[in-house]
Amino acid sequence: MHPILKPALRRGWHDLNTVQFGLTPAHAVVLGPVDTATGSFLTLLDGTRGVPLLRDEAQRMGLPDGHVDALLERLTGAGLLDDATGGGPPAQALRKQTRVMDRLRPDHAALTVMTFEPAEGARKLAARHSMRVQVRGAGRVGAVVASVLAAAGVGHVDVRDGGCVEPWDVAPGGQPVEAVGERRDVSARQLVRAVAPVRPPRPDRRRTQERPADGEQEGALSLVIVAPRDGLAIHSPDPSAAEDLIAAGIPHLYAGVAEATGIVGPLVLPGGTGCAHCLLLGRTDRDPTWPRLLAQWRSGHACRQVQACDLGLATAVAGLAAAHALAFLDGELPSSTGARWEAAAPGLDWHARPVWPHPQCPCGAGEGGNGQETSVEEGPHDTMAV
Template sequence: MHPMLKPALRRAWRGRNTVQFGVTPAHAVTLGPMDIATGSFLELLDGTRGMPLLREEARALDLSDRHVDILVARLAAAGLLDDPEAGGPEAAALRRRAEVLDRQRSDAASLSVVHPSPGGGLRRLAARGAMRVQVRGAGRVGAVIASVLSASGVGHVDVLDGGRTEPWDVAPGGLPASAVGERRDVSARQLVRRSAVGGPRRTAGADGATGARPAEEAPLSLVVLAPRDGLSVYAPEPDASASWIASGTPHLYAGVIEATGVVGPLVLPGGTGCAGCLALHRADRDPQWPRMLAQWKSGRRRAAVPACDLGLATAVAGLAAAHALCFLDGELPASTGARWEAALPLLEWRTERLGPHVNCACGAGGQTEGELTSTSGAARDTMAG
């Protein structure tokens, strides 16, 4: 082990004998008591020395071997240490691709803060390369989500949509102005390729040989539904997600409708509320909801251009992509079984829990709280594994 204090966390003395690692309350850790000699020793934890050399140099500071071992153990237990050689073979392979890792150093630094074990951040970053995400929709929201996921190291990002790119589909980080008039799906896939870091991911076969694995053979890790028609996100059609419920495929909704941004829910089939649960809950609260929804879906639209503000669409796409990456990295984001909404002009984000409905065919409503936790944990472990 070559201990290294996580570079992403700024360090400051809170007083004469206490050191704080990190600035923000979410990830800051204080450690003490700490004397001047021990503080000087911290400068040696830069990943270039193994424990024998660290003990040797600590003696010059009048620090005993036992003091060094206890300090390193405390730092490791607090999640403050990294190891430039940890993370397993996938992380080692990523380190050898210097041009790729340079593009993703900020992502790796962020993951090292969130996942405290040595090499844990880089291991998760490397694991993204084997994942496949399908984004349904290539408008101002969906195209940006696809490009962010690709640039964040997700190995296979499929984009599905129909029609041709309209001028109002263009967005920074999304479809460029040169794509106007071209097929949306073709333009979106080109965007994904331009955004990707490195070349195509390669996987090892049963005989140890390596070869490019076709994207269509990789199982879907997540589906992101970001249709250009925001009504399909605000009031998703249960039948449209039936195949994902049946196959156990996690899916996340994101979009903009009438100057209102929506992120979530992230649906874990059999564990959290789905589109069918949402429809049933709404009908319970408002008996007129199904009648109005049928009119909105079947009636002739007065305007073909969606009320999708560029700033709001970009914010929704960024938040949705961050939630998707959080899930792919093995955690359950706040959109799990919940919906986040923000409306112009104030843009105050609010959240609404969307629990399972006992009458929904998805079956999530029949579970106990303990079973729900177990199901969610299993999904998280599968993604992290």
């Protein structure tokens, strides 16, 4: 172990014996009392020395035996200590790729702030390279989400969509201007490859996705992002579009914009949290006319119109969705788990609406009476009669 005080946390002294690590309330830690000699010793925790050498340095500074081990244990318990060489072989291999690591240093710094154990941030960053994510939708939201995930170190990001790039699909970080007229999925995959710190091998077009070559195994999807270009498909997602994900037990996260309202979530854990079918059944319970409205809206006329999806809101949705996706891939459960975060322009006041498991949904999440009803969920009360 080569201990290092987490560089991402700024240090400041309240007084001669009290030091604060970090600026923000969510991650700041105040440590004290710290005597003058120990304060000087802290400067040696820069990742260049192993523990035996640190013990020798402490002895030369006149610190008592056992002081270094007690201090390291104290710093580890406070979540302030990282390990410059830890994280296992994948993390070690990543550190040796200097150009790649330079691209990912801000991501690594963020992970060290959000994690507790030494080298846990490096381990999670290295683990992203083996993750497989599919993004369904390559419009203003989906293409940006895909590029952010790839740039953050997710090793395999596949994008699925139909049709060709339209001028209104173009977005910073997403579909480029020169892609107009090209196939959406092809252009988005090229974008992903261009921004990835480590480019995955190009797919062999001679092979079908259903039948990998002998000796190869197609890795299971870690997560699917459902980012439809049609606003109705994100506001009221069609349960049949996610049947394959529910059946395979694949977690999936919805993200998009519907009529100038940004939506992120729910993150669906099949069999554990409310799904698109649960959402539909819950709305129908509160408003029996809801299926009739959906049938009219899905008649095909509205989808031919250009969607109300302004660029600022679309970019905000894509960024939030990517952040929630990365949190999940890193082993956490973001606040979109079983809930939808929404913000309507121009106020942009983000708020969460729970998506409760429904006892009649075949997904199984509501079995045993776990489904609940709440007046803050979406329903007919969200509309205004005039």
